[in-house]
Amino acid sequence: MAKLFPNKLLGLLGCVAVLITFQGLATRASTRISPEQATAQAPATPASPQAATGEKAADTQSKASDQSKPYEEAEYRTFPKVGSRVAIWAVAQLHLLFAAFVLAVPIFAFIIEVIGYKTGDLRYDRLAYEFTKLLSVSFSLTATFGAALTFMLIVLYPKFTNYLMSVFSPTFLPYVLLFFAEAFFLYTYYYGWGKFHPLLHLGLGLGLNLVGTAIMFIANAWLTFMMSPHGVSDAGAVLSLRDAIFNPTWMPINVHRVIANVAFGGSIAGAYAAFKFLQAETDEERAHYDWMGYIGNFVAISAFLPLPFAGYWLAKEIYAFSQTLGLTMMGGAFSWLFIIQAVLIGNLFLAANYYLWLGMGRVEGQQPLQKFIKYLLVGITLCFMVWATPRSIIATVSEVRAMGGSAHPILGYLGVMSAKNTAVNILILTTFMSFLLYRRTGKVATVPWAKTGHAAQLTIFAAAAFIVIFLGVYGYFVEATVRIKLSVPQVLSVLFAMISITAIDVFLFRGARRTGEVRWGHIPPISQYVLIFIAVTFTWLMGLMGYVRSGLRQHWHVYGVIRDRSVDAFTPTLGFATKVVSVTVLLFFLLIGVVFWISSLHDRPDFQRRSGKDELSPESKGGHPQGHRQAIS
């Protein structure tokens, strides 16, 4: 990375960035003056003294006219080239991606640090520190994009921003104070590593998590209000700030975002570990980063498995708030977006399972459980295919006639919610099983009730799968009111299976006999590219789902209350939306690459002057992270 970005190149890139920003601002400023105004303000060369006198009089009149010009509040302004919507969209998405990362990493860094403290295993402490190292630069970028987003909203959407401020102004001061508190906790947590008593340091980590979550909850109130306004009159007058905050989608979004952030943060941390693994020159480094990547992926997928359930809750609340909004999402303009989502999630499941399968090779000796993976893979692929089957198929007129409608006579049955809910639940169960098989690799349970335990786990798994499939098929034969409710027992049975099987597994493999040691670092390099693929897919998925959440309002700033009357008050094609998402994702990865590079500077040996007496040794400068870690021990 350092070779790729030498100082001169970075300086040049910085200059280019400043010039582009300046040009953008200059263009922005120039567009605010109409051609008529520009002509009126432009000085002209007088042709004769009389003409000059006449022009002077005209000039005086023009100035007087300017002075009497009334103040007019702009409703919208235009961002050059790409338009206001795309500009806000990209900046908001970048802000959200960095914010998600900054909120997520402390959650699992804190948990890992707790494990390290409880077990006394320094590896965990080092891992938690390594995760935390990525935070400080990301925090600055989050704040920068947050400020850019605020300024752009004020400049480009002044009237609407003014309205949001009138509703939520009492929340601004707590938000700012919490932001200060987050900066305090974050920097003391990071710079105080090994400097305080471990419990005090853990307290800082806890504070960081609580404050970060509170900040997100406040910001979520603003954005969910736009989707499901509450506590205001039909004309938008504020009736209750509390109701505006506790609007119908606020808590589902809070829960959904906490879980999604953890999944996303885990995947990015996994990608960082993959990058470091591929760069590593020693076996020790490879072992460490392999382990870090595994933990990152474990965090990502563990959070990802319950995410659809939080998604169900959110969708249910959207439907309950407004059936029209719900149907626009699932059956209207955005229905095809969920086919793209299915492709993304299917890829995530396939990649995660592939990574686990490759990971089984880390364990010494033959692994009998590996042979089951191919059956799981068949199940995952089938579920993926069902989920990605659209209800209506793009077809020519003759094909539609031949099918007797836009739905395929056979495949059309797979495009409805009964089939998709079933596919998702089985997909989750299967991936969970894959995790379980990985967990057991190289171990044999030795507890006396081992056989009963295995049988109980298998029975629970089979029962959950049966309930999910049975209710899925039953859904085809009942009224809509009944069918909608069937997803609840499907979800509950899968959740029950995951929790109970895990609980049994923990006790079942307590004191298990090892048939082979885990050799960290002994994994094919392709596994690391899989981790990076997972991170890119997660990021893209977040971009896509961010779009649907926001785009769902269609031509409303605040749904049903404040109408969007700008030139962008239409829903773009999905093709256009995916292009914007892709550009944002690429920008994010470019920036996160810079974050990784800056973070890696910490581990570089100190600069040594070549001239004799001024030469400084690395030891004399100090500051190596190993120093912090040693201090803890």
Next chain:
Amino acid sequence: MRVPLILRIGALVLATTGFYTYVGQMVPQKEVFPPRESTIGPNMTTEDMERIGREIMEGKGMCLTCHTIGKTSGPFRFPDLAGVGARAKTRVAGLNDVEYLAQSMYEPTAFVVPGFPPAMPPINKPPIGLTDQEILCVIAYLQTLGGTPTVTLQTKHHYNGGAK
């Protein structure tokens, strides 16, 4: 020649985003514009109202997002509207077809067709927000589905100032 790591990773990121962008181009592409305001003139005939009513149902009213017309087999999200013009006359005791259709738009949860969820929003309020005259046009169109339109722009019902 060994490709530098950073380029390999860059290529992977580009290829992955490129693939998802490609998938995004494969699905149907449609821009959805805000509903057009209907032009309802004071001298409009019932026939004109039927035409405008149909346009409103497809556009601003968003009726056909949930309802179908003439679908013969399930699953149904909400009641199919074929024949509603005839059914409306006898659906609720004490309400004629105009009153029933008006009630189902102004106060949709007052009577819910058995087997369907009480999920229809009041059509005269945002986000749909049809005007009284637009709702009369929709009633005119609905009456054509199995019945004969009788409403004019002067028709009064319980929700626009008429007596129940």
